[in-house]
Structure formats: C-alpha cells, structure tokens
Amino acid sequence: MSLCLYISAEIFVVRNMVRVGIVGIGNIAAMFIQAVEYYRRYEREDGLIHHVIGNYRVHDIRFAYAIDVSKNKVGKDLSEAIFAKPNQVPKYIDVPRTGVVVRMGRVLDGVAEHMREDFEPANEPEPSLREIVKELEDNNVDVLVNLLPVGSAQASRFYAEAAAKAGVAFVNCIPEFIASDPAYSKMFEENNTLILGDDIKGQLGSTIVHRALASLVAMRGGEIVESYQLNVGGNTDFKNMLDHGRLHSKKISKTMAVASTQPDPEKILENLFAGPSGYIPFLGNTKVAYIYMKVLGFMGLPITIDLKLTVDDKAMASAILADVVRLAKALRDKGVKGSPDWASAFYFKYPPKQAKSDEEALLNLYLKLEELGIDIEPKRLYLWNYLKQKQ
Numbered sequence: 001m002s003l004c005l006y007i008s009a010e011i012f013v014v015r016n017m018v019r020v021g022i023v024g025i026g027n028i029a030a031m032f033i034q035a036v037e038y039y040r041r042y043e044r045e046d047g048l049i050h051h052v053i054g055n056y057r058v059h060d061i062r063f064a065y066a067i068d069v070s071k072n073k074v075g076k077d078l079s080e081a082i083f084a085k086p087n088q089v090p091k092y093i094d095v096p097r098t099g100v101v102v103r104m105g106r107v108l109d110g111v112a113e114h115m116r117e118d119f120e121p122a123n124e125p126e127p128s129l130r131e132i133v134k135e136l137e138d139n140n141v142d143v144l145v146n147l148l149p150v151g152s153a154q155a156s157r158f159y160a161e162a163a164a165k166a167g168v169a170f171v172n173c174i175p176e177f178i179a180s181d182p183a184y185s186k187m188f189e190e191n192n193t194l195i196l197g198d199d200i201k202g203q204l205g206s207t208i209v210h211r212a213l214a215s216l217v218a219m220r221g222g223e224i225v226e227s228y229q230l231n232v233g234g235n236t237d238f239k240n241m242l243d244h245g246r247l248h249s250k251k252i253s254k255t256m257a258v259a260s261t262q263p264d265p266e267k268i269l270e271n272l273f274a275g276p277s278g279y280i281p282f283l284g285n286t287k288v289a290y291i292y293m294k295v296l297g298f299m300g301l302p303i304t305i306d307l308k309l310t311v312d313d314k315a316m317a318s319a320i321l322a323d324v325v326r327l328a329k330a331l332r333d334k335g336v337k338g339s340p341d342w343a344s345a346f347y348f349k350y351p352p353k354q355a356k357s358d359e360e361a362l363l364n365l366y367l368k369l370e371e372l373g374i375d376i377e378p379k380r381l382y383l384w385n386y387l388k389q390k391q
C-alpha cells in the first residue's frame with residue numbers, strides 16, 4: 001500500500017516538471033535562472049504573462065542540462081556559471097546548487113573573431129552529435145533552449161538537430177531561421193517532437209512596441225511612409241553584433257516583424273529600418289530603443305511619432321522564456337509535432353507565419369490550446385472574454 005502511494009507520488013512529481021536544457025549560459029540564462037528561483041521562493045506570479053500553461057506554473061521549471069564553450073563557465077555548477085564573466089546580470093537572488101555542471105559544447109561559428117577575448121573558448125574536447133543526443137536523453141530534458149550569439153548559424157543547427165534526434169522540444173531564441181525552415185519542421189515532426197521560434201520577441205521590447213504602434217496606425221487608416229527603430233545596449237549581445245556579417249538575419253527578423261503588420265508589407269520595406277545600432281559599454285544590459293514614424297493621416301496630412309523605450313533587455317527575454325518553455329512542454333505532452341506557427345507567432349519575431357497583430361496571434365494561440373484541451377491562464381485578451389460571453 002505504502003509502495004503504491006510512493007510510486008504514484010513520484011509519477012505526480014515527474015509529470016509536473018518542465019526539465020529545461022540551455023545552450024549558451026550568457027546574460028539571458030543568468031536572468032532566467034534567477035527569475036525561476038525568485039518566483040518559486042517567494043511564491044509570486046506578478047509580471048508573468050501567463051501563470052498557468054497546461055499543468056505547469058513557473059515553479060515547475062527545473063534546469064536539467066547546460067552547455068557553453070567559455071573556460072569561465074564550462075565545468076562549473078550552473079548556479080555559479082551564470083555569474084561568470086563576461087555575464088553582467090547582477091545577483092538578484094542566491095541560486096542553490098543545481099547539480100548541473102556546464103558541459104563543453106561544439107564551438108563551430110558561435111564565437112566571432114572579435115569576441116574571442118570576451119567568450120574565451122575553453123581548450124577542451126568538443127562533443128559529437130551522438131554524445132549530445134545521449135546526454136539529452138539521459139538527463140530527461142524536455143525542452144532545449146538556444147541562447148547562442150547572433151550569427152551562430154552552424155552551431156544553432158547542430159544543437160537543433162541534437163534536440164530533434166533526442167525527441168526533445170527546441171526553442172530557438174535567436175535570429176537563425178530554423179523553426180521557419182520547412183526542412184527542420186519536417187525533421188522535428190519525424191522525431192515526434194516540435195520546435196518553436198525564431199528570435200524571441202521581448203515582453204515589452206522594441207519590436208513588440210514598434211509592431212503595436214504600426215498595427216494601430218493601420219487600424220486607424222494611416223499610412224506609414226518611413227520609420228526606424230534604433231537599438232543600443234552595452235553587453236556581449238550588442239558587442240557581438242558589431243560584426244555586420246553576423247547581422248543579416250537579425251535585420252530581416254526585426255524588419256519583417258514590423259512590416260508584416262501593414263496592409264502592403266512590401267511597400268514599406270524600402271523606408272523601414274529596424275536593427276541593432278550601437279554598442280555603448282556603460283549601458284550594460286539596459287537597452288535603449290528610439291522609434292520614429294512618419295505617417296500620412298487624414299487628408300494626407302503628416303503625423304510624427306517619436307518614442308524612447310528603456311528596458312532591461314534580459315528581463316524582457318526571460319519573461320517570454322517563462323512562457324515558452326512551459327508551452328513547448330505542454331504541446332509535447334499532447335503530441336504536437338513539427339513547427340506549429342500558431343504557437344510561435346505571439347512569442348517570436350520571425351515565426352513560420354506572421355500574424356497581422358499580436359492580438360490576432362494571441363487569439364489564435366488561445367483557440368488552438370482550447371482545441372487541444374490545454375489550459376492557459378489568465379487570458380490576456382479582452383477580445384477573448386468578449387467572444388466567450390457572446391457564445
């Protein structure tokens with residue numbers, strides 16, 4: 001009798017966890033890991049987009065696996081590695097030892113020439129694809145999160161393939177077009193798992209604010225004739241992006257996120273700039289964005305919008321991760337496979353299919369989750385409550 005109770009308790013615990021692996025233990029990882037500890041320890045839920053997704057609250061996230069290539073991080077417990085240089089997220093909370101030792105990864109194109117002194121790759125043997133697949137399986141990882149530097153085209157695909165082969169869900173936070181590549185969608189489908197991406201859209205970052213303004217202009221009958229979104233920051237993410245050769249996909253991802261809100265996206269592209277615009281070391285993880293729009297309104301008269309946004313960039317990304325790792329796990333529990341565009345559109349800048357507005361993206365997400373019987377609370381859409389009342 002007592003054995004039965006013991007076994008069922010164990011099953012209950014295992015079922016209610018989201019076991020997360022992270023590739024790239026940089027500033028976002030440092031913020032996200034501390035945030036999960038913060039929400040768990042203080043039993044808080046304020047500031048989260050959704051409190052419940054499927055069976056999971058943020059307290060149910062566990063860190064089960066970690067990869068980096070930096071000599072300051074490899075070999076350390078994850079709770080220490082997140083504070084190693086060149087990371088600069090402050091210590092908000094003591095993270096207890098996780099028992100997860102950061103393992104050496106495959107360097108490939110992860111470290112740009114001008115970043116070698118910052119990332120300091122370790123002189124250690126690099127793992128094969130098979131080794132990573134086996135470790136993902138042995139550590140029962142549910143979701144692997146890609147947090148490599150912008151421009152890591154080969155390295156991101158290497159880890160994505162490992163996740164697919166291990167049957168693990170993959171969350172691609174960076175502007176490499178993988179979730180939006182049908183070949184990868186097929187690879188994940190064939191391995192009975194899924195991928196979400198590409199390029200995380202921060203909680204209230206410059207892309208979502210620019211998109212919201214652009215959607216508003218279109219809804220009110222205005223026409224955007226020119227617009228820019230300049231972004232500056234002072235961490236390794238911004239320093240890495242000084243190499244313009246690594247930026248191509250970032251600019252496409254940010255520009256298309258805004259253009260896609262317009263009735264004729266092609267028309268605005270020529271006069272639209274959205275991208276990283278400078279590295280200012282003293283800013284650290286603070287990102288400052290300047291958004292400008294010239295709009296033609298009633299009778300063709302001009303309207304000018306100038307907006308300055310200041311955010312902690314790593315908190316913006318972590319708020320999204322708190323949702324998407326639980327979403328990925330909840331979808332995997334229900335057998336969703338491939339690259340579900342409706343699951344990525346609200347959370348990523350370059351999903352396989354863009355929604356015209358973030359309200360539409362969220363509505364689609366709620367509708368699909370309802371179909372699948374996956375709970376998501378609280379509903380952040382007035383329109384949803386309105387439609388439900390009408391039914």
Ligand SMILES: NC(=O)c1ccc[n+]([C@@H]2O[C@H](COP(=O)([O-])OP(=O)(O)OC[C@H]3O[C@@H](n4cnc5c(N)ncnc54)[C@H](O)[C@@H]3O)[C@@H](O)[C@H]2O)c1
Nearest residue numbers: 024025026027028068105106107110147148149150236317
């Ligand atoms: N709001 C945001 O912060 C935001 C939004 C969208 C996308 N992103 C993207 O998320 C990614 C992560 O951001 P971050 O600020 O944590 O970056 P970061 O520069 O702080 O960290 C990158 C980490 O990757 C490690 N690394 C490099 N090559 C590797 C390899 N081959 N294998 C394993 N590890 C490797 C580095 O040692 C470092 O620890 C960046 O590409 C960034 O552009 C961030």
